[in-house]
Amino acid sequence: MIKFIVFTLLFSLIVGTSLIKKSTKDLDDEIYSTNENLIFLENRFKDSKLEFDYLSSSERLLKYQKLYFENSLQKKSLKELNKIKISDNEIIIYKLTISGDDEQ
Amino acid sequence: MSNRSNKFVLFENDDDFKYDKKRFNINIRFNRIAFIFFIFFIISLIYSIHLVHLGSRKSNLSTNNQTKIINILQRADIVDRNGNFLAKTVSSIDIGINPIEIINQKKLLLNLRYIFPEKNYDLIQEKFKNKKFFWFEKKISEENYEKIMVLGDKSIKPQEKLTRIYPQKNLFSHIIGQIDEDNIGISGLEKSLDERLKENKETIKLTVDKNIQFLIREELVKFNEIFKSKGSASILMDVNNGEIISLVSLPDFDLNERKNILDKNFINRATKGVYELGSVFKTFTLAAGIHEGIIEPETEFKNLEKKIYCGGNSISEYDNEIPNNLTAEQILIRSGNIGSVRIGQAIGIEKFKKFMTQLNLINSIQFDIEEVGVPVSFKWGKCKLATASYGHGITTTILQLANAYSIIVNGGYKINPTLIKKNIKPERKKILKNNVSKKINPILRKIVTTKEGTASLANIEGYDVGGKTGTAQKSAAGGYSKNKINTFASVFPSSNPKFALIVMLDEPKTNSEYIYNYRDGSGIKYKGTPFNTAGWTAVEVVGQIIEKIGPILATKYNEVY
Numbered sequence: 001m002i003k004f005i006v007f008t009l010l011f012s013l014i015v016g017t018s019l020i021k022k023s024t025k026d027l028d029d030e031i032y033s034t035n036e037n038l039i040f041l042e043n044r045f046k047d048s049k050l051e052f053d054y055l056s057s058s059e060r061l062l063k064y065q066k067l068y069f070e071n072s073l074q075k076k077s078l079k080e081l082n083k084i085k086i087s088d089n090e091i092i093i094y095k096l097t098i099s100g101d102d103e104q
Numbered sequence: 105m106s107n108r109s110n111k112f113v114l115f116e117n118d119d120d121f122k123y124d125k126k127r128f129n130i131n132i133r134f135n136r137i138a139f140i141f142f143i144f145f146i147i148s149l150i151y152s153i154h155l156v157h158l159g160s161r162k163s164n165l166s167t168n169n170q171t172k173i174i175n176i177l178q179r180a181d182i183v184d185r186n187g188n189f190l191a192k193t194v195s196s197i198d199i200g201i202n203p204i205e206i207i208n209q210k211k212l213l214l215n216l217r218y219i220f221p222e223k224n225y226d227l228i229q230e231k232f233k234n235k236k237f238f239w240f241e242k243k244i245s246e247e248n249y250e251k252i253m254v255l256g257d258k259s260i261k262p263q264e265k266l267t268r269i270y271p272q273k274n275l276f277s278h279i280i281g282q283i284d285e286d287n288i289g290i291s292g293l294e295k296s297l298d299e300r301l302k303e304n305k306e307t308i309k310l311t312v313d314k315n316i317q318f319l320i321r322e323e324l325v326k327f328n329e330i331f332k333s334k335g336s337a338s339i340l341m342d343v344n345n346g347e348i349i350s351l352v353s354l355p356d357f358d359l360n361e362r363k364n365i366l367d368k369n370f371i372n373r374a375t376k377g378v379y380e381l382g383s384v385f386k387t388f389t390l391a392a393g394i395h396e397g398i399i400e401p402e403t404e405f406k407n408l409e410k411k412i413y414c415g416g417n418s419i420s421e422y423d424n425e426i427p428n429n430l431t432a433e434q435i436l437i438r439s440g441n442i443g444s445v446r447i448g449q450a451i452g453i454e455k456f457k458k459f460m461t462q463l464n465l466i467n468s469i470q471f472d473i474e475e476v477g478v479p480v481s482f483k484w485g486k487c488k489l490a491t492a493s494y495g496h497g498i499t500t501t502i503l504q505l506a507n508a509y510s511i512i513v514n515g516g517y518k519i520n521p522t523l524i525k526k527n528i529k530p531e532r533k534k535i536l537k538n539n540v541s542k543k544i545n546p547i548l549r550k551i552v553t554t555k556e557g558t559a560s561l562a563n564i565e566g567y568d569v570g571g572k573t574g575t576a577q578k579s580a581a582g583g584y585s586k587n588k589i590n591t592f593a594s595v596f597p598s599s600n601p602k603f604a605l606i607v608m609l610d611e612p613k614t615n616s617e618y619i620y621n622y623r624d625g626s627g628i629k630y631k632g633t634p635f636n637t638a639g640w641t642a643v644e645v646v647g648q649i650i651e652k653i654g655p656i657l658a659t660k661y662n663e664v665y
Contacts (some may be wrong), residue, residue, distance in 0.1 A: 010140065044246075046181070046192070053188045054271045058318035077651075078566035078658055098567050098597045098658045 179268060179287060180300070181307045182280060184314045185349075185525055190276050191268060191294070191359075196243040198263045199252060203232045205259035212257050216240075219251045237261070270359035275317055277356040278372040279310070279473065279523060293523065296473050309525040311347035316340065319652045321352045324607075327645045328354055331612035331633070334587075337373035337502050338607045338649070343510035343595065345530060346519035349603070351375070351503075373610060375503045378477040381608070382576030383638075384505060384593045385495030386444045387544065390436050391512050392459035393447050394540050401433035401543050408442045414487040419445060419494075422575075433547050438556050439573065441494045448493025453484050456493070462535055463508040465500050472523040477501045495574060502591075506606045509593045513548070513570075513601040515541045541601075548572060549598040558639040562594060562647040563623045567654050570598030571646070573638035578611065587611040592642035596650065603657065605646060612641045620644065 054060075065073055083094040182191040206212055209232060217225055220241065231238045240260075241248070252260060268283055270276070281292015287302070289295035297308065324336045333354075340350040353373040357365060371377055393399030406429045411420040421441050427434075435443030448456055460466045468478040480499045482488060491497035500508075507521050516536025548570030551557035558573045571594030577584040591608045595601045614633035620640075622628045633640050 006137070043195075047194070049187075050189050050192055050194070050269075050271060057272070058315050076655065078654055081655060081659065096658050098602070098654065 178266065178305070179283070179302060180305055182293065182301075183307055183309050184312050184317075185310065186313065187309075188314045189271050190310065190312075190314070191270050191280050193266050193268050195264050195266050197249055198239055198265060199241045199244050199249070200237055200261040200263060201231075201240045202237045202259045202261055203235045205257075206232065207257055207259070212255065212259070215255050216252075219248055272314060272317075273358045273360060274356045275314065275321060276312065277359050278353045278374065278475070279312065279351055280359060281473065281475075282359060282362065291475065292473050297524075310523050311342075311349060311525050312351065312523065313349050313656075316653050316656060317350045317352065319656075320350045320649050321354075321356075323645060323649045323652065324352055324354050327609070327641075327648070330615050330618050331609060331641050332615075333609045333613075334611040335369060335371075335373050336607070336609045336645075337377070338605065338645075339374050339502055339506040340653070341506045341510055341521060341604045341606075343514040343601050343604050344517075344519070346507065346510065346521045347525070348521055348523050351523070353377075372473075372475045373502065373608065375471060375473065375501055376475040376477045377610075378479055378499045378501055379589050379608070380496055380499050380576045380579055381505060381589060381591050382495040382574035383439045383441075384572050384574030384591050385492070385498060386436055386439060387512060387548070387572045387593070388460065388463065388465065388508065389444050389447050389451070389456070389493040390432055390547070391536070391540050391544055392451050392456055393432065394538050394543050395459060395516075395536050396451055396455050397538055398450050398455075399432050399447055401431065401547060403432045405430055405432070405435065405443050405446050408440065408446065410442070412442060412445065412490075414490050417487070419490060433550075434556070436547050436572070437550050437554060439558055444494040445490045448489050451493075453486075453489050456489060457484055460492075460498075463504075463511055465504050465508050466498065469501070469504050469507065469521070471503065471521060476503070479504070495576065502606050502608050505591070505593055506604050509595060509606070510604045511536065513541050513545055513595045513598075513604065545570060545595070545598050545601060548595060552594075552598075558637070559592060559594075559643045559646075561620065561623060561639070561643045562592065562650065564647055564650045564654065565623070566658075567650055568597035568599055569646075569650060570595050570601075571643075573643060575637040575639075588636055590636070590638040590642045592638050592646045594646050594650075602661075605649065607642045607645045607649070609638075609642050609645070612636065614640075623647065 078096060078098065081096040083096050085092045085094065179191075179193045181189060181193065183189055213225060213229070213232075216223070216228070228240070241252075244252070244262075249262070253262070268287075270280060277292075279292055281294040282290050283294045284290050289298035289301070293308075293310075294301070301308070320338055320340065324338060327333070328336055335354050337353045338350065339348060339352075341348050351374050353371075353375075355370055357363060357370060390399065390401075393403075394401070408426075408428050408430060410424060410426075411418055413419070419441055423438065426438055426440055430438065430440060430443050432443075432447060434440075435447065451459075457466075466479050466481075469476060479501070482497065488497055503521055507519065510519055511517065516534050517532040518535045519532075520530070549568065550570075551572055552559045552563045552569050559569075559571050562569045562571060571592055574589075574591040574593070576589045576591075578587040578589055579585070589608060589610060590612050591606065594605045594607075596603055596605070614636050616632040618631070618633060620630040620633075622630065
């Protein structure tokens with residue numbers, strides 16, 4: 001009886017260990033592949049961002065502005081810029097100042 | 105009797121036997137368990153050794169030349185305050201094939217033909233026969249790279265190549281700097297942050313703003329043409345924390361071209377160039393007087409001469425119409441030389457020197473790049489005090505000027521100019537007393553708004569610009585040349601300063617065709633530059649710059665600060 005119990009215990013320990021090891025290995029694989037995917041996606045994002053930065057550079061935007069919107073876009077002075085706040089369904093217009101102090 | 109004794113012995117032996125048998129049984133059981141444990145111990149020992157080996161071994165790739173190249177070229181990216189790339193390391197992959205390692209040549213050719221149908225496979229087969237490594241595809245697309253790696257053939261050798269690119273081209277050339285072929289930084293941040301860029305993959309965020317830098321550079325380039333300047337520089341700084349939002353020095357260069365620049369004209373005029381900046385120093389003279397409690401803006405100076413002599417050299421007024429009796433405030437507004445000398449003399453050498461040192465004007469300054477100029481040292485004396493009080497015979501850099509003006513107007517708090525964005529808010533230490541900022545700021549505003557002032561061209565509506573002009577002759581061997589350094593140190597909004605903008609033009613000339621628009625609301629236009637002074641050159645540049653960048657600062661930066 002004691003032999004049987006010891007044997008069962010050892011066997012169950014062996015089986016348990018191998019099962020845990022297997023699941024750990026699966027988890028490891030999953031973590032590894034997720035990390036790899038993450039690095040890949042991060043690099044891809046950075047490359048796309050670089051492309052975006054290049055295509056939307058101030059130099060290019062001004063070129064496009066001259067090309068397509070030369071007469072339709074107008075420069076606004078600070079006096080013409082306002083800040084709108086909605087409070088209790090009421091629109092409050094503030095004058096925009098460089099100092100950041102709102103003037104109603 | 106003897107029989108009895110024999111029986112007794114037998115009985116004893118019987119007991120001994122039983123005892124031995126019992127002990128023998130125990131030994132057998134114990135040995136079995138010990139054996140199993142021993143086996144487990146051996147297995148776990150082997151497993152542990154294997155694990156330790158796995159943990160300590162170096163990747164096969166690390167011995168490969170390919171990875172060495174990657175590590176050598178590894179360099180962290182640099183972005184501006186809004187996350188736009190200023191410097192980026194990009195990788196491309198070349199695919200090579202080592203024919204000796206091909207597992208199944210027919211299968212590999214079939215697959216390659218499927219992925220790259222346009223290639224000449226007769227030639228590739230020839231290369232396979234040569235049994236020598238060859239490059240199959242250079243700068244492979246991501247899609248094809250994935251496809252070719254899925255084939256899992258050992259003979260396919262990808263090699264990653266890294267290149268440093270600067271998408272903003274010239275825009276940040278003096279800030280970012282260059283690297284050499286061995287990935288060693290040789291100038292700018294690439295040099296000063298060399299180790300950090302190589303060791304840490306984390307992106308470095310700067311305080312500069314790409315769009316504002318572009319707009320300021322555009323204006324400087326335009327006015328370099330108009331005033332035929334040899335070069336120019338500008339710094340836009342947050343007066344409260346020393347963050348540099350823009351730093352431009354012209355001429356500049358395209359970082360992607362990797363030229364070996366030997367021409368001295370490409371010096372960083374904003375940080376490395378050391379100049380006598382003239383009257384912009386008069387602000388410091390008055391500020392020193394207020395700080396020491398010797399002078400107030402209302403302090404009167406009577407019977408000011410038009411010309412004085414010191415050590416055989418004369419000091420005279422630029423404007424002969426300047427009155428003989430002026431207050432300290434009027435001296436600064438009208439940029440009086442003799443009045444500034446009198447303020448300087450009232451302060452005295454030691455206090456004046458101490459004040460200049462406190463503002464980091466005459467000693468070298470700590471900065472994030474190594475291209476920092478050191479002001480020319482000199483021996484203080486009565487005549488030196490006299491000339492220094494109106495900005496002559498004393499040198500500094502544009503960076504130090506921006507830093508000192510920021511301290512003067514921000515309430516007297518010490519700041520350190522920086523290009524690298526920090527997450528922690530620096531501790532602010534007040535170094536100026538007697539409400540220097542409260543007394544100086546309105547005077548700087550009057551220089552722009554009053555008729556007597558020299559900077560009315562910078563009076564942009566809504567921005568409350570204040571500042572001080574400085575026109576200085578360039579020093580040459582044995583004296584001064586006719587060439588000028590025209591500077592305008594501006595702060596805005598002067599009621600509660602947030603930004604300091606310094607513009608310096610190196611050797612500007614007058615332009616007879618340029619049309620000035622007066623900013624007093626009269627709509628009057630004036631053709632041609634009447635005088636080669638800062639008021640007609642650098643101030644106009646600052647006015648144009650603030651008009652362009654002002655709306656961005658008002659909308660975007662109001663939220664940030």
